[in-house]
Amino acid sequence: MQTSKDSQNQIPKVDTEKADLANSHSQASLADTSLTIDRLIDAQVAFMQEWLRKQAEPLSVEAWQWFGEQPLNKYVSRDHLQHLVNDWLLNQPISDVVRTDIRDILHTVIYHPVNDNVPLSELVDDTQVETLANYVGSHEQQRNVLIHTLVGNETFADLLTQTLYHAINDFMETTLDKAGGVGKLMKLGRSSFEKATNRNLDEKLQAYLHRNIKDLARRAETNAQEHLSNEEVARLLVTGWARIKEQPISHLQTYLRDDPDNSSIHHIEASIQQSYNRLRMSPYLHSLVAASIDTWYGNHQADTMATIAASLHIDEQAMTQFSTALLPIVQDMLDSSWFTAHIREMLQAFYNQPAIKESLITNSE
Numbered sequence: 001m002q003t004s005k006d007s008q009n010q011i012p013k014v015d016t017e018k019a020d021l022a023n024s025h026s027q028a029s030l031a032d033t034s035l036t037i038d039r040l041i042d043a044q045v046a047f048m049q050e051w052l053r054k055q056a057e058p059l060s061v062e063a064w065q066w067f068g069e070q071p072l073n074k075y076v077s078r079d080h081l082q083h084l085v086n087d088w089l090l091n092q093p094i095s096d097v098v099r100t101d102i103r104d105i106l107h108t109v110i111y112h113p114v115n116d117n118v119p120l121s122e123l124v125d126d127t128q129v130e131t132l133a134n135y136v137g138s139h140e141q142q143r144n145v146l147i148h149t150l151v152g153n154e155t156f157a158d159l160l161t162q163t164l165y166h167a168i169n170d171f172m173e174t175t176l177d178k179a180g181g182v183g184k185l186m187k188l189g190r191s192s193f194e195k196a197t198n199r200n201l202d203e204k205l206q207a208y209l210h211r212n213i214k215d216l217a218r219r220a221e222t223n224a225q226e227h228l229s230n231e232e233v234a235r236l237l238v239t240g241w242a243r244i245k246e247q248p249i250s251h252l253q254t255y256l257r258d259d260p261d262n263s264s265i266h267h268i269e270a271s272i273q274q275s276y277n278r279l280r281m282s283p284y285l286h287s288l289v290a291a292s293i294d295t296w297y298g299n300h301q302a303d304t305m306a307t308i309a310a311s312l313h314i315d316e317q318a319m320t321q322f323s324t325a326l327l328p329i330v331q332d333m334l335d336s337s338w339f340t341a342h343i344r345e346m347l348q349a350f351y352n353q354p355a356i357k358e359s360l361i362t363n364s365e
Helices: 004-068 078-090 096-110 126-138 140-150 154-178 181-197 201-227 230-244 249-255 264-280 283-300 305-311 316-335 337-351 354-364
Strands: none
Touching: 004 305, 004 316, 004 337, 078 283, 096 264, 126 140, 126 230, 140 201, 140 230, 154 201, 316 337, 337 354
């Protein structure tokens, strides 16, 4: 007869078998669920990629429409713009790559063969020159500056002094050499003059020419300012332009050097770099930039993004064309391994949530 103790020993054996069976069933369910999740993820990845490929263009248009309705001050503040300009533009020097590009582009533009067949008038319209000439001629200060530059320029007076001196000196030397005894007598007189006055005749001649030519230039400038009418000044400018406007643009190349060791373009680019570096660190420029940003932001902070874009001729049609141009890039991105891996990782994280796993296991039973 079976004792109570024997009965107690048999119960755990039955429970253990049930537990093992349940555990085995659970592991099988988990395995089946894992297979199901993997298949789901594969199918969803493929579906999402295909769906996004088809919807990429309309989605971009809808995204632009939504973005265009947002006001500027919702996402961009005055400080954001200040930091953008200061940190990204003013605080950064021009990189060596950009400097090389500037030099190469300048060389291409200046020495392009098309410049041989295009006149200067293609760059500047006659009406622009006439407008400028009339403006300069009708403003006394600008007119006087122009006359001073043309007539009363001290550099021009110095150059004329040296030219006349060399001409006179060359004439005298040539004449004295051919004058025989008279020439020797004149040279003796010159020597005696220099000893008596303790001054070099050449220096005396230069000083005389310099003083008198400068005086003549000042008188000519005064007369020109008194007697040249507004119309005459304007006509001078227009006439000067008419003389050069039909010359080819390539004529400007005559004022430049294109030697590898002494290139004008290199000097121009270096000057641009030097000026930019000096200005971008200047408190003066920073003050003007800050004031300009304040003015612009004050005018447009309540405008929508679409309104601001429209002022730059960027409308919905332009954005559609832009989206179409970018579509091949988007398609390649959707098919890329890194994008696929990110989608798969996101879906795996979703299905690994305990509640989702438990729901799948329950449904599979």
